[in-house]
Amino acid sequence: MVKTVDFSGRPFHFIGIGGIGMSALAYVLAKRQLPVSGSDLRSTHITERLQGVGAHIFSRQEATNLELFSGCREQVLETVSVAVNGSQPSYSNGNSKTLADPNDLLFNETLPQVICSTAIAHSNSEYAAAKEKGCPIFHRSDVLAALIRDYQSIAVAGTHGKTTTSSLIGYMLLKAGVDPTIIVGGEVDAWEGNARIGAKGGYLVAEADESDGSLTKHYPNIGIVTNIELDHPDHYQTLDDVVKTFQIFETQCDLLIGCLDCETVATQLTPSITYSLDSTKGADYTVKNIVSNHKGTTAEVWEKGRYLGEMRLTIPGSHNVSNALAAIAVGRKLGLDFGVIADALFTFAGAKRRFEHRGHCNGITFIDDYAHHPSEIEATLSAARCKVDGENISRVVAIFQPHRYSRTATFLKEFAACFKDADLVILTDIYSAGEVNLHNISGQDLAEAIKHNHSHVIYEPSLKHLHQVLPDFLQSGDLVMFLGAGNLNQIIPQVITQYETTELSQQLTAKSETKIRNSITQ
Incomplete structure (x- = not known):
């Protein structure tokens, strides 16, 4: 029987919770009032943010971390009661935790769902202990795939530009009053991190990674492919191998938006909606009269041969004009007025570590x-x-x-x-x-x-x-x-x-x- 990720209240335990992809998932789950814990080798502002929303953070990756889930009910409830009343309980390994209402916790009754990234080796002592205890073990992409199914989802894939494009789309929907849930591979000041929680049952904007082949797990309502190149020769042997992953992803999207400026996308995929910086390529969304200088970029935006208006960006580079076109295509598909979209694009300040x-x-x-x-x-x-x-x-x-x-x-x-x-x-x-x-x-x-x-x-x-x-x-x-x-x-x-x-x-x-x-x- 295929294991499925359980959002009904069973605890989640992340090995390597401080990673940029893992922490975003943990944040969304914690904000959905699910019990979340995890380990990381160093304390950062990211792990501190997770603690702030109720996650229990261990400072070491070791087998004893999973003892949190095997104590007797009375002892755990007593410990949590102390936490809820304001003081921070200390555990044998010197870590502290902040938790919600004890009645919502399943730590001591149910083995956790253990979440790992590709970076966690099977020799990791915490992973080995989870396997020995019989914990259901999932890759982080399994959790993202389950969340994508749980929302009206927009998944941004591609070798380059995923973080900026998904952040642009998330910011655009936020400014439009849509109140999206957002999971991206970078930190954005507009939501003070790499994730935000929005209206339940609403829209989810997610960055979908192809680096380890897990892209094939996702079934979004709208998929975007920015470009396709060989970038991870540690996983893929050839570009053809990468293309096959994206082709599977395409079949699993209700609607695919693709960039015709990438020859591989143009020839190997058949997107329903297209965009391009070259107005002669016949894309649904294109630009004319691009002007770039030290202050930013302006361009005329055209939709299926009809002039929509002017795009203004403060984030530099023609590649970001392309990313913005992808966001425009999504916004228009969702029925947003171009003026709303243009205002969001102009005020978007970018993601951290992207210029x-x-x-x-x-x-x-x-x-x-x-x-x-x-x-x-x-x-x-x-x-x-x-x-x-x-x-x-x-x-x-x-x-x-x-x-x-x-x-x-x-x-x-x-x-x-x-x-x-x-x-x-x-x-x-x-x-x-x-x-x-x-x-x-x-x-x-x-x-x-x-x-x-x-x-x-x-x-x-x-x-x-x-x-x-x-x-x-x-x-x-x-x-x-x-x-x-x-x-x-x-x-x-x-x-x-x-x-x-x-x-x-x-x-x-x-x-x-x-x-x-x-x-x-x-």
């Missing part, structure tokens, strides 16, 4: 972006190039941390050619993401490959050392792009603090010199 402005000091602007595939890097740097000659930007500096040995080896040629819009390229060593280096490749190899196409390339393998040497390479007027899906962005606060200190020192020196000059004049 996210992190700071400006000493004349240098710091941007954090998740781009880690050659196509993404090329699109992001093209958007950055539009900023030059505006806002006192004179140079684009790309600082890139390659992500996964398999991806770096597979796309070495493409990586070597995708930095043309950067004036200076700084590379670190490869972020493994848990992979074994079967390809015997390093960041140095990638740096040498890029040097064949670019005259200014610097290789600094150590993140610890990188922020210390950056002052030797950066100058006023630089737009500094921190690119990658690993942990490169963790050094950004240190870099900014370093420049803020320098800026303050320069200001104090300038004031001191002015004071001396005034004293001499007097």
Whole structure:
């Protein structure tokens, strides 16, 4: 008999609950008043947010975490009663929890539904304990699939642009008063995280991931495919394998919206509604007279040959014009007036780690972006190039941390050619993401490959050392792009603090010199 995810009140326990995809699901379940617990190796603002909505967070991944579900009823109720009355109970492992009404809890009566991501190995002690106890074990995509079936659902798929497109659609529906539930792979200030809960039985906007093949589990009312490329050679052997996954997804959507600018989408899928930046392709939704500068982008929007109005975006790049067209197609399908859609697009500030402005000091602007595939890097740097000659930007500096040995080896040629819009390229060593280096490749190899196409390339393998040497390479007027899906962005606060200190020192020196000059004049 096939196991199904149970939303009737049975507890959920997430192994690795702090991950961007796992935490979004946990948040929605907790907000639906379901018992939620989980473990993660470090405390973050994401796990703190989950605790704030009643989730129990363990600070270690170990078998004893599941003892929460095996205690006697009286002991658990007594502990929870203390929590409800205001104090935080302490458990043997030193963790604390905040829970709702004890009468709503099934922790001690029912084995939890254990949720894992692809990153959790079967050798994980917590996973092994769950299996030994007979807990129903689900992949995170199973929970998302069940939620997609539980709502009027809009699922955004594609190799690139999923997070921005799904966030745009969610924001558009929110501004239109639709009150959607939203699950995305990035954090958005408009709903203070990577998920929000909306009206029960209403719309769900979800980002649907293809990286591990789990896209085939989803049956949305509306599906969107932004593009199709090979991006995860650790899972797929060829592009054809990726295409097959999207073709299965297509058959499971009540309605599919697709981008004709991607040749693979145009030739391998048959979307019911299409969009394109090229007005000659005959798409249902297209644009004309695109104007991009350092302030943003404007374009005329056309629907089936009829002029709808002007689109204005503050998020940069032609790729975001394409993402916005997907959102427009969804909005119009749901009957929204274009004026409502256009207002939402203009006020959308973007998702974190998608051309996210992190700071400006000493004349240098710091941007954090998740781009880690050659196509993404090329699109992001093209958007950055539009900023030059505006806002006192004179140079684009790309600082890139390659992500996964398999991806770096597979796309070495493409990586070597995708930095043309950067004036200076700084590379670190490869972020493994848990992979074994079967390809015997390093960041140095990638740096040498890029040097064949670019005259200014610097290789600094150590993140610890990188922020210390950056002052030797950066100058006023630089737009500094921190690119990658690993942990490169963790050094950004240190870099900014370093420049803020320098800026303050320069200001104090300038004031001191002015004071001396005034004293001499007097």
